[in-house]
Amino acid sequence: MLEWSLLNIKPDAVARNIIGQIIHRVENAGYRIIAIDKVQLEREEAEAFYDVHRDKPFFTKLCDYISSGPCVPMVVEGEEVIQGLRDLIGATDPAEAAPGTIRKDFALNGTQNSVHASDSSERAAVEINFFFSRHKLYLLTRNEYRG
Numbered sequence: 001m002l003e004w005s006l007l008n009i010k011p012d013a014v015a016r017n018i019i020g021q022i023i024h025r026v027e028n029a030g031y032r033i034i035a036i037d038k039v040q041l042e043r044e045e046a047e048a049f050y051d052v053h054r055d056k057p058f059f060t061k062l063c064d065y066i067s068s069g070p071c072v073p074m075v076v077e078g079e080e081v082i083q084g085l086r087d088l089i090g091a092t093d094p095a096e097a098a099p100g101t102i103r104k105d106f107a108l109n110g111t112q113n114s115v116h117a118s119d120s121s122e123r124a125a126v127e128i129n130f131f132f133s134r135h136k137l138y139l140l141t142r143n144e145y146r147g
């Protein structure tokens with residue numbers, strides 16, 4: 001099934017100038033970038049994005065980190081892309097991530113782990129809507145040169 005997922009390149013990866021290396025892996029896997037942006041989240045926006053983790057012990061650290069610098073969110077399209085991106089990025093903690101995954105190769109630790117990808121179709125819809133307007137996505141996908 002053709003799906004959209006939200007991939008976010010996190011501040012540790014943006015700071016180390018490896019946006020292109022990560023995007024290269026996504027495109028090499030056969031996926032297409034539908035929309036892309038570079039933003040810095042306010043602390044309150046970070047809390048809203050990670051609201052599902054509000055009760056976790058790492059919530060404060062996670063929100064501090066994600067709002068500490070620019071990140072690069074993007075909408076990625078492909079067949080079964082939601083599970084496909086989860087496989088491509090690997091386990092949350094790079095020490096546990098499989099060889100060849102983005103987190104194994106680039107992540108610094110379980111918090112500064114370079115990328116986030118939606119873990120379900122429900123979360124993909126919420127997360128895409130968080131970063132991108134429906135109108136922007138409409139304009140980017142309405143013709144045969146959608147790229």
Ligand code: CMP
Nearest residue numbers: 053058062092110111112113115116117
């Ligand atoms: P992400 O895929 O963005 O989803 C939730 C994030 O919480 C996760 O990546 C990590 O950055 C962070 N996270 C998850 N588990 C832990 C943990 N045990 N300690 C610190 N951060 C964590």
